[in-house]
Amino acid sequence: MSTSAEVRAVALSLPETTEKEAWSMPTFRVAGKMFLTLPDEETSMAVRCPKEERGELVLAEPEKFWVADHEAAFAWVRVRLAALDDADELRAIVVDSWRQAAPPALLRSHADLAPPA
Numbered sequence: 001m002s003t004s005a006e007v008r009a010v011a012l013s014l015p016e017t018t019e020k021e022a023w024s025m026p027t028f029r030v031a032g033k034m035f036l037t038l039p040d041e042e043t044s045m046a047v048r049c050p051k052e053e054r055g056e057l058v059l060a061e062p063e064k065f066w067v068a069d070h071e072a073a074f075a076w077v078r079v080r081l082a083a084l085d086d087a088d089e090l091r092a093i094v095v096d097s098w099r100q101a102a103p104p105a106l107l108r109s110h111a112d113l114a115p116p117a
Contacts, residue, residue, distance in 0.1 A: 002081045002090045004042035010094045011036055015110050017098065035101035036094060039068075039078075047097035049077035075100075 011017055011028040020027050028036040037046045046068070049057065054077045058065045064083040067076070084090050095113055107113070
């Protein structure tokens with residue numbers, strides 16, 4: 001089971017990430033672009049996820065992933081922290097969301113965070 005403290009630690013370990021309160025919840029941004037939020041009393045996180053991939057993700061693991069009604073039109077998916085398998089899965093999800101928001105120059109300078117080939 002992952003905690004909001006672990007989410008925060010992973011997110012803030014990523015290059016040029018900042019935490020900012022918005023909509024009464026913690027949000028995490030890279031180069032000013034949001035890539036993660038901690039809504040729902042910090043028992044879940046919302047991360048970037050291409051719309052064409054999230055339906056399959058939600059169908060495959062509905063106990064872990066879902067789409068909040070107010071986020072349905074946007075490329076976001078919710079993740080239940082208690083349902084995550086381990087710290088590696090948490091890190092993979094957070095890093096993937098960060099990569100989707102990070103500017104290309106930052107991605108090039110941090111090849112260690114590139115997606116697996």
